[in-house]
Amino acid sequence: MATPYTMRPHALATADGQKVLGFLFSRGGERNAAFLMHPREMVVTHYMVPDVLDAGWACWVQGPRSVGNDLRLEHEIALHDVAAGMQRLRELDFAQIAMIGNSGGAGLLSFYNQQALLAPEQRLARTPGGRPTGLATASMPAPDAMVLLSPHPGQGVLLMNGLDPSVSDENDALSVETSLDPFDPANGFRRPPESSSYAPDFIERYRAAQRERCARIDAHARELLARRNAARARLKSEPNRQDKRIASHAPIFTVWRTDADxxxxxxxxxxxxxxxxxxxxxxxxxxxxxxxxxxRVVTPESWLSTWSGLSSNASLANCAPAIEQPALLIEYTGDNCVFPSDVDRIYADLRSSRKQRHRVRGNHHGMALSAEEPPGQIEAGRLVQAWLNEVAPG
Known part of the structure; x- marks a missing residue:
């Protein structure tokens, strides 16, 4: 990208009273804009920005309210951050807005699209942890097109697929049920770079145990919330110091061993x-x-909304069927957290009648798989440029 551009920050107020930043990259005079965001990362340096500009589109990068910290991340509340950026782009009079959801951004932006297309009164009223969302009164402009770039199936599903079910005691990071230990040679593990080889019966037991562990953590999170809510209810009729302490406490807990897909x-x-x-x-x-x-470290609310594969609303299985706009899906063939069967399901779930799918060699971030080949980001950028100009020429 050789042509000069400007980058202008925009301070935004969300509908729930928070402050966030958005950044508009532009060469001037663009009619259309792409929208990039990740729920917990500031992606101002995202590799797709130059390609969007080369396509003749402006590029908006939306910052989340809690950069680099998902301790309290609830996806329903993060939709307000998305909405603030989308509202600003509509105010700036862009004709077409294409969302680009990369990795965890795909789940967030697909979830936003699902809720934006609903009548306000049909939107989710509460988070999985019971917090009011305020979405019914929020302005949520819908996008005109969607790009899913190395999209994993949602942070909750991603984590559940990686949960180590051999944890026998959530309070002991080193506790092990040996019959489920994925890193025990007796169960098929081999030290990298050699590939492990797990037997079908082990895989079946393992995956069932992953869901069971996720359900146990869900139950723990709900128990913590129920204890606090009960104390708050008692305070209304009989104020006392102990219930005040419980009602004021914001619990956090640790989830160990989450890298075991x-x-x-x-x-x-x-x-x-x-x-x-x-x-x-x-x-x-x-x-x-x-x-x-x-x-690794969560609140009950963030676990249920973001990291639970059983309770989170922000999964592609839940939200991809609402994508009726033109859609582009790009998968990297050497991805270590998005696998072919995941992408097959996501693509099948897209409702759009104008959808494309492309496979590009690269790892999850589009980096080269070997020193002898170019990064996959280059080909992915070409595909995005061509598709944007097909959807709406810049």
Missing amino acids: LRCWDTSLDPSDRLVGSLWGADPAVSNLGSVGFG
Whole structure:
């Protein structure tokens, strides 16, 4: 991209009274704009921005209210951040707006689209944790087109697929039920770069146990919320110091060992061009037991809304059927957290009659799979440019 451009920040107020930032990249005179956002990352440096500008479109990058921190992230509330940016683009008089949902941004923007297309009174009134959403009174302009770029099936489904079900005690990060341990050689594990080989009966038991662990954590989260809500109810009729403490307490808890999707370690499962390992690396002792990982520290509300594969509303299985606008889906063939069967289902669920799917060599972030080949980001950018000009020439 050689042509000069400007980047202008916009301070925005959300419908629920928060402050967020949006950034408009423009060369001037564009009629259409793309909208990029991730629920917890500031993606101002996203690799797709130059390609959007080269297509003759402006590019809006929306910042979330809590950058780099999903401790309190509730997707229903994050929709207000999306809405603030979309409202500003409509005020700026762009004719067409195409959303670009990359990775976790795909779930957020698909969820937004689903709610935006509903009559206000039909929108979700409460989060899974019971918090009022305020969506019924929010202005939620709908997009005109949707790009899903390396979309995983939603943060909750992603995490449930990676939950280590051999955790036998949620209060002990090192507790192990050996018959379910994915990193025990007796169950088929091999040290990377060699691929593991898990038996079908182990896989079946493992996946059932993952859902069971997710359900147990859901129950724990709901129990914490019920305890606080009960104390708040009692305070209304009989104020006392102990209930005041319980009612004021905002609990958090740790979810250990969340990097154990069998497909990361056994590349014969859902085969693709990926290498052995996960998005976090090829050493499960570090990625599964370390302090950095998906959903490691959560509130009951954020767990239920964002990280629960059973309770979150922001899954592609739930939201992709509402995408009736022109849609482009790009998958990277060496992705370690989005697998071919995931993409097959997402594409099948898209309701749009004008949808395209493309496969590009690259890892989850579109980086090259070997030193001898170009990054997949380059081809993905070409595909997005061509598609944007097909939808609405800049």
